[in-house]
Amino acid sequence: MESKRLAGEKAVDFVEEGMVLGLGTGSTVYFTLVRLAERVKQGLNIKGVPTSIETERIARHLGIPLVNSGEAGKIDVAIDGADAIDSHFTLIKGGGGALLREKMIALAADRFIVVADPGKFVTDLTHVNLPVEIIPFARELTEIHVKGLGCTTRLRMKDNKPFITDNGNFILDCSFSEIIEPNDLQMKLNRIPGVVENGLFAGLADQIITVDHSGKAAVLET
Known part of the structure; x- marks a missing residue:
């Protein structure tokens, strides 16, 4: 602290x-x-x-x-x-x-x-959960496309309900086996219909x- x-x-x-x-x-x-x-x-x-x-x-x-x-x-x-x-x-x-x-x-x-x-400094971003904000509509379809980039996904929950962002959207917490080219990955994620933004900066x-x-x-x- x-x-x-x-x-x-x-x-x-x-x-x-x-x-x-x-x-x-x-x-x-x-x-x-x-x-x-x-x-x-x-x-x-x-x-x-x-x-x-x-x-x-x-x-x-x-x-x-x-x-x-x-x-x-x-x-x-x-x-x-x-x-x-x-x-x-x-x-x-x-x-x-x-x-x-x-x-x-x-x-x-x-x-x-x-x-x-x-404690926030890491050697690389492998296995660090990457949040991806998605619209609620047809979120299962969006999730399929996100998984197609080589990650596992988990819908973020709060009080046994999907977590809702200030913008009224859902968040997928994504785990990639490796993140070699962050710029390339964030562009691929943001090209998926239904993805609003991702947590790579x-x-x-x-x-x-x-x-x-x-x-x-x-x-x-x-």
Whole structure:
């Protein structure tokens, strides 16, 4: 928990007066939000674009000013977490179910900063569950096509019912025996009718903030 706090808080060092920020989702970003709220109370003028209903709820509770993506005009910096980060700084995201909005905001931002504790780093993404957001209609047909790319799939459940994203969709958690070309895989997934988006974030992170062996926050340039 301490490493999450250090990484999450460090990201606020990159926030400047007047910025529009993409506010990610998850346990590490929570510490970013808390620190950001402290800066706002001290007089920092920023606006945030939340990537999930949960982040919006937390940000409003903390007193962080919010705008929607249409009102924002541009996003200077997006700050978000990751479920896994490989040696090439390719991310898997979507464990919290917000992958579509997270990817939209990450792509729109001038700079994408990822905050992660050291446990998120892996040698490769093999056997790391890859979330794929799909529309509910004919989801069995979509699942067949996704499996055709060489993975096993599991429909994400919550309270004995299919998990519903903020966008009203389902999520397939997919396990691939190997992910050699992430860019190729994400394009193939997104070409399948019924697939909305996938949790591969390849070549998007500009900086990754984690904690080094000495216990201090470290910034990795990608």
